[in-house]
Amino acid sequence: MDHYDILIIGGGAAGVSAARAASGRRVLLADRGPALGGVLLQCTHRGFGNNQTGPEYMEHLLRDFPESVELALNTTVLSVSPEKTALLSGREFGRREVSFDHLILAAGCREIPAGALPIGGTRPEGVYTAGQMQALMNLRGYVPEGPAVILGSGDLGLIMAKHLAEAGLEVTLVEKKDSCGGMARNRRCLSEYPIRLLCGDTLAVLHGEKKLSGCTTAKGVYLPCKSLLIAVGLRPEQELIAHLAQPEWLTLCGNCRQVHPMVEAVVQEGKQAGAAVKKAIEVCL
Ligand SMILES: Cc1cc2nc3c(=O)[nH]c(=O)nc-3n(C[C@H](O)[C@H](O)[C@H](O)COP(=O)(O)OP(=O)(O)OC[C@H]3O[C@@H](n4cnc5c(N)ncnc54)[C@H](O)[C@@H]3O)c2cc1C
Structure with a gap:
């Protein structure tokens, strides 16, 4: 079984930053995606760092990324045991157990x-989470059918x-x-686009058999819609x-510890x- 000083689960902004800072030790960084970046890769809007897009910001984080960090991409960590082993499964990595001294969990939310x-x-066709739709639109060029309703007016909503x-849908x-x-x-x-905002209300019922046709709010307002995006919150992935x-060998960072805007x-x-x-690790050597 391969042994690592540090296993990092998650190659988003948190995991990549942890790996950079820990380099010099034997580090394995595993991510189930095909590339490092996590949620940043689907955030093509500007607003990261120096008004960069998510992928641009990630490119900057990955500049001079230490070669000593071993990468296991397309690799999902299936389980972690109290005996400090983890079971990984991936296209190139295969299905393998590794042992480690320290685990950094950076699995996002x-x-x-x-x-x-x-x-x-x-739950007819046409109901998505906001993040799912962001990935579909930004990574696959998909444009959903309008009108659209979004439940939740936080940042993601x-x-x-x-x-x-911007895609021309009534929202x-x-x-x-x-x-x-x-x-x-x-x-x-809200002031730049004709987006309707209904505050002090929530969705009570969805309508439509196979495909979504509309929804009714708790106050009884009927909203015809073909797409519904749920944007009511994020939970740390633990x-x-x-x-x-x-255990003292476990450290959490990034959105899997606490969701950060x-x-x-x-x-x-x-x-x-x-x-x-x-x-x-170095103090113990
Ligand atoms: C839609 C959206 C818009 C945002 N907009 C902005 C903005 O404009 N400006 C700004 O500063 N911030 C913004 N943020 C916040 C910021 O982008 C995130 O907080 C940050 O990128 C999260 O990084 P992370 O590494 O904690 O998580 P993530 O980027 O989610 O990374 C977690 C990684 O862990 C991997 N993973 C999880 N479980 C496993 C497993 N079992 N095995 C292997 N891999 C696993 C996932 O594949 C993923 O790559 C936005 C966030 C979101 C969601």
């Missing part, structure tokens, strides 16, 4: 899906509202709070370590995690 919400009706409006945002969430720069789309009792905080946390783990 996951979206809350429609199925987790108390909305009546069926607003970014997607702008994106859909309604439904927000259960009394005012719109999100950062001021993302709220700007499933792999849920059975572990916070700005990438700089994620990078900083990744750097700190990598440097602290490297230092802990």
